[in-house]
Amino acid sequence: MTQFTDFNFKLLVIERLMYDDGTLTPRFDLGAHLVEQGLIEYGGDPAYTYTVKNALEYQVVPAARDHFEALEISPGLLATVEELLLDGGHQVYAHCSPVWDGEDDLYDVRSLDDLPLLPNLKRIRGADDFWPPEFLEVLQERGIATED
Template structure:
C-alpha cells in the first residue's frame, strides 16, 4: 500500500475518495469513532464535546490523526484521482478538527514528495495560494492549479 509522507496532502486525497467520490469506504465520522473507542458519550455532538473538553481546539484530534495516518489506500484507488480541492471547508478537516476556523496553516501542504502516488492527478483547485516553490513543482509535473 502507498505510504504518504505529507499528512495534509493525504487528507486532500481522502477528501476526494472518501467524502466526494465515496470510493474509499466506510466514511470516517469522528464523533462515532470517539464513541466506539469509549472516549466520549454519545450525546449531542460527541466530536465537539471531546475536542472542547480536551483542549484540542484548532488541532488535529489525535484519534483522527491516528486513523488517517494508518488508513491504507490502494495504488489502484490512488490512480483514480484526477483532481483535488484545497479549501478550508473540507469534510475531512471537520472530522479531524471539529473546532477549527481555517485561519491558520494547520492543513497547509508542505511537501509534494507524494505526487508519484497520484499518477493521474491533473489539477489541484486552491493550490494557486500555495508557496511559489510548490506551485513550481506542480507546473513542472503538468498539474494545473486554480478553478
C-alpha cells in the same frame, strides 16, 4: 502499502476519495468513532464535546490522526484521483478538528513528495491562491493545472 510523507497532502486525497467520490470506505465520522472507542458518551455533538473537553480545539484530534495515518489507500484507488481541491471547509478537516476555524496553517501542505502517488492527477484547484511559487513550479513541471 502506500506511504504518504505529508499528512496534510494525504488528507486532501482522503477528502477526494472518501467524502467526495465515496470510493474510499468506510466513511470516517469522528463523533461515532469516539463513542465506539468509549472516549465519550453519545449525545449532542460528541466530536465537538470531546475536542473542547480535552482542549484540542486547534489541533488534529489524536484519534482522527491515528485513524487517517493508518488508513491504507490502494495504488488502484490513488490512480483514480484526477483533481484535488484546496478548501478550508473540507469534511475531512471537520472530522480531524471539529472546532478548527481555518485561520491558521494547521492543514497547509508542506511537501509535494507524494505527487508520484497520484499518477493521473491533472489539476489542483486553489493552488494558485494558497501555495507558494516553488510548489506551483513543481506542478507546472509535472503538467498539473492550477487554474480554476
